[in-house]
Amino acid sequence: MYWGILIGLAFLMYGAMRGWSIAILAPIAGLIAAATAGENLLPMYLEKYMVTAGTYVTNWFPMFWMGALFGEVMKVSGAAQSIARKLIDVIGVKRVVLAMMLAIAILVIGGVSVFAIIFVIYPLMLMCFKEGDIPRKLIPGVLIGGVIVSESSFPGNPQIQNIIPTTMLGVDPMAAPFMGYTAFILMFAAATIYLNWEVKKAKDRGEGFVDDRNELALMAQDKELPNFLLSLLPIILIMVLLNVVKFHVVVSMTAGILLTILLFFNNMKGKIKSSLGAGTSNAYPAIMNTALAVGFGGIIQVLPGFQQLVNGLDAISGGNPYLFAFIAVNLMAGFAGSASGGMTIALNAVGDKLLATGANPEALARIVAVSSVGLDSLPHNGAIITMLTYAGVSHKDGYKPMFIVSVVIPVIAGLYCVVLGNLLY
DSSP states (O other), X not given: OTHHHHHHHHHHHXXXXXXXXXXXXXXXXXXXXXXXXXXXXXXXXXXXXXXXXHHXXXXXXXXXXXXXXXXXXXXXXTHHHHHHHHHHHHHOGGGHHHHHHHHHHHHHHHTOOHHHHHHHHHHHHHHHHHHHTOOGGGHHHHHHHHHHHHHTTSXXXXXXXXXHHHHHTTXXXXXXXXHHHHHHHHHHHHHHHHHHHHHHHHHHTTXXXXXXXXXXXXXXXXXXXXXXXXXXXXXXXXXXXXXXXXXXXXXXXXXXHHHHHXXXXXXXXXXXXXXXXXXXXXXXXXXXXXXXXXXHXXXXXXXXXXXXXXXHHHHHTTTOHHHHHHHHHHHHHHHHTOHHHHHHHHHHHHHHHHHHTTOOHHHHHHHHHHHTTSGGGSTTOHHHHHHHHHHTOOHHHHHHHHHIIIIIHHHHHHHHHHHHHHHHO
């Protein structure tokens, strides 16, 4: 019975890789699975698909919105650029990979949205790659590397990849700190070493920086950036309110947005309205693309074959709840092409089953978070496509480093967390 679900999943993944909209693919994929099970298609679409997608929007839109707004005001005020520029100045262009990875990690941990980070960091990275004579094709790998190693593993961060599993499993955003911090260190070190190795290989082949799109000549000169320490204050405020004062993540993010506007009002004068509007506009496609993928999960999890699929995964994991969570979340994130979508589908389907095993919920939450950024970064992932497109790099030229830092290394880190879960919890 579960073969229809697999056909639907394959259709969803193939179509996404071919560039079809998730709004078209996800309901069709769900209805294909439902049709093979003999279900009435209209109720499946209206009562399962749309209700599940709508519930996701209701639950998580404030998080997406606040993250997009914070990213936009940090970008427009120059605060995000100030943090990145300071790290470049301190660490040096000769170690541009390390400098950029640190800058991206700080912004991610502070709550800046991924898409805002792309637009903030790319121009700085372009200039540094030119000065270091590093091929442009490695830019997307560094961009995705800094994002992936931080958003899921670092305890206490306000990104959706950390908030969804901790909320759905009823634990604090600081869940499993030792597991999270060590996984972050493992991934950050491995990604930085690997990317530097790619830089060295490129230079050994005689490859260097080529501004084939004439971007540097078209870039405006840097505006006067705000003070580095002041630029860190909104990030620090969010982390303190979320993890020390224990405010809700939406309240914490709102406070960070307001502080950014107050601190850098002169930089943002005349731009506040447009930046808040742009941030809001950025939130819409982000939440809808994820919600529509989650709606697919709403259909398949009520089909008879889904329980067979779950039982099969349970057998593969040998009944170990941590390994089961790792496998289930990775697979769902891979099929959906979304970390938040994949973990939501998995937790909606088997979250109660995992908790019923008596497994430590904090360890489960961290394993789910880290696992969500493994197979989600396959070629059809939205962030992957955006980064490659924005940098003007093809999948053929730029995806291999992205695959290593955003799939291979996180999968290894997820297995590391599974081992820790079984040893320590």
